[in-house]
Amino acid sequence: MKASLFVLTLLLVFQGCEFPLEDENIVEISNVPKNNITIALQDLPDTVDVFTNIDISYSLDVENYPAIAIFVVVGDQAEYIGYDYTGIFTLSGMTNQITTKGYLPFEFVVVSTSRTGSLADRSQRELILFSQTRVLYFDYTPVKSVNFTKVEEKDGSLTLHWDKYPHRNLIGFWLQKTLPKNGEVKNEYIELDKNATSYHDDAYIGTEVEYVLKTINSRFMEAWGEKLNMNLQPSKILSFDAAGSNQVKLKWKRPHFYNNATGYQITQNLSWGTPIYSNANQSDTTYILNDVPFGSELKLFLTAKSNKLSNNTITESTVWLGKKRPMFKTVEYNKNDGSLFFLTSTHLIREKNGVRDSVHCDFIEGGSTYMSPDGQSIYISTIPGITKVSTATLAQQESYGVVESYSSFLPHGSHIITVHNLPFDPPVIKVYDKISGNTLQTFPLTDIPGSTTSNKSVSRISETPLNNYILADGLGHVALIRLANDGSVESAKYVTGRAAVMSAAGNHIYVFDDYRTTYTFPEFEKVEGSDIPCELHPSGYIYDTGKRLIAMHNNWDTIILADMETLEPLTTIRIASQSGSYALKNGVLFVSFSEGNSYAYDPGL
Amino acid sequence: MLTLISGVFFQAHGQELTFGLAAQYGSYEMNDLKGLQSEQAKIISDSLNTTPKTMYDFPAYWGFRVSTSYVKNRHNYSLHFGYNSTGGRVHYGDYSGVIQVDKQVSNNNFALGYSYSIVNSKRFKLTTGISLGIAFSTIDAQDLVEIYVSEEKEQRTGKYRGHQFFTSPEICFTYAPFKFLYLELTAGYHHQLSSSAMHDNSAGDLNNTKGETASPNWSGYRLGAGIGYKINFKK
Numbered sequence: 001m002k003a004s005l006f007v008l009t010l011l012l013v014f015q016g017c018e019f020p021l022e023d024e025n026i027v028e029i030s031n032v033p034k035n036n037i038t039i040a041l042q043d044l045p046d047t048v049d050v051f052t053n054i055d056i057s058y059s060l061d062v063e064n065y066p067a068i069a070i071f072v073v074v075g076d077q078a079e080y081i082g083y084d085y086t087g088i089f090t091l092s093g094m095t096n097q098i099t100t101k102g103y104l105p106f107e108f109v110v111v112s113t114s115r116t117g118s119l120a121d122r123s124q125r126e127l128i129l130f131s132q133t134r135v136l137y138f139d140y141t142p143v144k145s146v147n148f149t150k151v152e153e154k155d156g157s158l159t160l161h162w163d164k165y166p167h168r169n170l171i172g173f174w175l176q177k178t179l180p181k182n183g184e185v186k187n188e189y190i191e192l193d194k195n196a197t198s199y200h201d202d203a204y205i206g207t208e209v210e211y212v213l214k215t216i217n218s219r220f221m222e223a224w225g226e227k228l229n230m231n232l233q234p235s236k237i238l239s240f241d242a243a244g245s246n247q248v249k250l251k252w253k254r255p256h257f258y259n260n261a262t263g264y265q266i267t268q269n270l271s272w273g274t275p276i277y278s279n280a281n282q283s284d285t286t287y288i289l290n291d292v293p294f295g296s297e298l299k300l301f302l303t304a305k306s307n308k309l310s311n312n313t314i315t316e317s318t319v320w321l322g323k324k325r326p327m328f329k330t331v332e333y334n335k336n337d338g339s340l341f342f343l344t345s346t347h348l349i350r351e352k353n354g355v356r357d358s359v360h361c362d363f364i365e366g367g368s369t370y371m372s373p374d375g376q377s378i379y380i381s382t383i384p385g386i387t388k389v390s391t392a393t394l395a396q397q398e399s400y401g402v403v404e405s406y407s408s409f410l411p412h413g414s415h416i417i418t419v420h421n422l423p424f425d426p427p428v429i430k431v432y433d434k435i436s437g438n439t440l441q442t443f444p445l446t447d448i449p450g451s452t453t454s455n456k457s458v459s460r461i462s463e464t465p466l467n468n469y470i471l472a473d474g475l476g477h478v479a480l481i482r483l484a485n486d487g488s489v490e491s492a493k494y495v496t497g498r499a500a501v502m503s504a505a506g507n508h509i510y511v512f513d514d515y516r517t518t519y520t521f522p523e524f525e526k527v528e529g530s531d532i533p534c535e536l537h538p539s540g541y542i543y544d545t546g547k548r549l550i551a552m553h554n555n556w557d558t559i560i561l562a563d564m565e566t567l568e569p570l571t572t573i574r575i576a577s578q579s580g581s582y583a584l585k586n587g588v589l590f591v592s593f594s595e596g597n598s599y600a601y602d603p604g605l
Numbered sequence: 606m607l608t609l610i611s612g613v614f615f616q617a618h619g620q621e622l623t624f625g626l627a628a629q630y631g632s633y634e635m636n637d638l639k640g641l642q643s644e645q646a647k648i649i650s651d652s653l654n655t656t657p658k659t660m661y662d663f664p665a666y667w668g669f670r671v672s673t674s675y676v677k678n679r680h681n682y683s684l685h686f687g688y689n690s691t692g693g694r695v696h697y698g699d700y701s702g703v704i705q706v707d708k709q710v711s712n713n714n715f716a717l718g719y720s721y722s723i724v725n726s727k728r729f730k731l732t733t734g735i736s737l738g739i740a741f742s743t744i745d746a747q748d749l750v751e752i753y754v755s756e757e758k759e760q761r762t763g764k765y766r767g768h769q770f771f772t773s774p775e776i777c778f779t780y781a782p783f784k785f786l787y788l789e790l791t792a793g794y795h796h797q798l799s800s801s802a803m804h805d806n807s808a809g810d811l812n813n814t815k816g817e818t819a820s821p822n823w824s825g826y827r828l829g830a831g832i833g834y835k836i837n838f839k840k
Contacts, residue, residue, distance in 0.1 A: 017667075018690040018692075018709060018711050019661075019666045019690040019691045019692040019709060019710070019711070020692075021660075021661060021692045021694045021707050021709060023660045023661070023694070023696070024660065024696050024698055024703075024705075025657065025658035025660060025696040025697055025698060026698045026699065027656075027697065027698065027699045028699070029699050029700070031700050031701070116701075118699045118700060118701035118702070119653065119655060119697065119698070119699055119701050119702040119703070119704065119752065120701030120702050120752045120753070120754045120755065121701065122653045122654050122655055123653055123702075123752060125701075125702075125752045125754055125755040125757065126701055126752075126754050
């Protein structure tokens with residue numbers, strides 16, 4: 001029994017002595033990580049404003065291209081980003097941790113293996129972290145409107161001011177500028193810096209404009225401030241004066257915001273054809289328009305030019321050459337005292353030494369006037385008849401009962417000589433008795449030898465120096481009419497021509513056609529070899545002005561002022577193509593047009 | 606059992622009954638398990654890019670055998686009970702963790718043997734014989750992966766059991782300095798005839814990566830030295 005127990009004990013002892021597995025393969029390696037990663041978060045300040053989803057760019061400077069995993073941690077939330085060495089990611093879901101405003105820590109974490117070669121490293125359990133931290137500032141406060149607080153005009157420029165937006169979650173800040181432009185409403189949206197508190201408008205020049213500030217916060221809620229309306233009236237053309245033949249000098253005052261203009265443009269809008277544009281510099285306040293037709297009115301637009309959207313029409317003006325006297329029917333000049341007499345349909349106006357006086361006068365439409373050679377009286381065609389008015393007192397002196405239609409008249413002694421040049425009737429000279437108004441004599445010009453009924457036309461008569469001759473000219477005919485001592489027409493002589501004037505010396509009569517031909521006075525005989533070429537229009541007018549000749553050029557848009565004797569042009573003036581009458585009196589050119597306006601211009605003769 | 610055997614043989618005449626205990630040093634072929642361990646080492650190396658080292662590859666190791674014999678003239682009839690073990694280990698460790706794949710392999714074997722004394726003097730004997738037996742093997746497999754930094758530890762164990770039939774020719778030299786005591790030296794070869802699959806109730810059969818069964822092969826030489834007690838029956 002004892003032996004059996006001994007054997008069993010031995011068995012158990014040997015069973016416990018099984019093969020020992022004791023040796024181990026422990027490898028000595030360094031536990032110092034071999035990875036080094038440098039993180040660069042592009043343009044990400046220490047405190048990052050987060051008002052909406054935000055994109056963050058990153059790049060990693062790595063060695064040996066280790067396997068990595070990138071996470072971002074915002075507050076208590078982490079999000080896996082990826083494993084690329086460079087990239088961009090958007091913070092979106094994690095931005096909802098704060099509902100109004102506040103700060104949260106932000107950490108950009110790169111997880112990588114240690115590359116120690118250890119078992120933990122190779123099983124990707126030995127990880128090392130590289131990180132960069134920031135602070136995120138969240139601001140979701142409701143949007144607030146911004147109003148202008150100050151409008152400043154300085155050095156010709158406009159600056160708008162407002163208070164700084166009180167919150168940091170402003171993602172859009174706009175200035176809307178509204179202004180009428182070419183008949184439409186134009187809006188311009190100007191993006192402002194979020195921290196801006198002023199805007200310098202380098203485009204506004206004047207007139208209507210509306211400014212309003214628009215704010216948009218991070219939740220894309222927007223607010224509009226109060227509108228600021230400005231309506232500074234533009235500068236006008238202050239004056240326009242004749243600067244020479246067919247030149248008008250414009251003068252204007254520079255606009256409020258002249259520094260916003262790059263220059264000026266003057267547009268001449270004609271009633272026909274395309275507009276004519278002229279340019280002036282930004283510093284200019286004057287400009288001379290050339291080639292302005294005398295006797296016409298130009299509609300001008302003075303425009304300030306700008307490189308940006310602006311309401312830049314400064315003014316619209318109507319200008320003309322010379323001095324305009326509206327509704328003057330005709331004008332007479334008293335060479336004895338230098339006074340001028342203008343006639344409207346209702347008044348006789350005297351202008352002397354810059355002073356005007358007037359008297360009521362029912363001037364006949366289309367009627368004529370006559371200034372006595374001594375300057376004491378002016379004769380006017382009125383409804384009751386021809387009226388004689390004192391040039392000194394404007395008092396009516398006499399009235400003559402000549403009421404028949406006539407184109408011009410000539411008081412002569414106790415008679416009134418009229419020229420009847422009416423349509424469809426042959427021209428007739430009639431002699432009236434001043435007092436009774438009775439017709440004393442009727443003298444058809446068709447009775448003049450060589451004349452025909454078809455080409456008789458008398459448009460004007462003038463008294464010769466000897467008082468007993470009348471010079472009548474018209475289309476195709478010039479007549480020298482001799483008056484009898486009783487004032488009646490005694491005889492008349494007819495020559496071919498379109499206009500005639502008496503020479504200054506009084507011994508010749510110049511007859512104009514294609515040539516100027518000199519005739520003797522009073523014989524009215526042609527001086528042989530006296531023809532001088534003359535460019536008068538066949539239907540042009542010529543006026544006796546003493547030593548100077550005023551004549552319509554045959555191109556119909558130019559007046560020639562020439563020396564009477566030599567016919568040397570003194571000046572030429574472009575005129576508007578309108579029918580009218582011209583007179584050069586005391587060196588001043590007067591033009592009366594049928595539409596009722598008269599113009600006076602000193603051509604400097 | 607020993608009492609039963611002793612009772613039977615004590616009735617004999619001119620006979621001996623011996624009880625012996627011998628330490629035994631044996632080598633083990635273990636081809637399947639070596640192959641399996643090699644595969645596991647390769648898997649570790651490939652997956653973790655480490656260099657695990659095979660620390661033990663089922664080397665020769667000590668065992669023991671307890672025998673009792675009935676001796677009549679030159680004929681010996683024996684009953685053996687033995688125990689053998691070996692093991693395999695693949696190991697890698699550093700400061701960060703350890704990978705360890707252990708297989709502790711052992712068997713308890715029983716055999717019936719016959720031997721013939723070529724030399725049969727009073728004090729010396731030289732016998733040669735053969736035995737036939739069965740071995741009940743156990744494989745204690747333990748796979749360990751531990752990462753210190755992540756405090757991860759994964760341990761998988763399995764206890765696979767199976768049996769093998771074997772035969773073992775042997776030469777034994779016995780010296781009896783005393784009447785009741787003898788010393789012996791043995792040399793033999795353990796030849797495994799067959800093996801069952803090694804099975805774990807949880808893990809199933811032990812297979813290599815090809816799905817083939819992996820079982821221990823105990824074939825190898827056996828060298829032993831022991832001491833015994835004998836009882837002589839003489840008329």
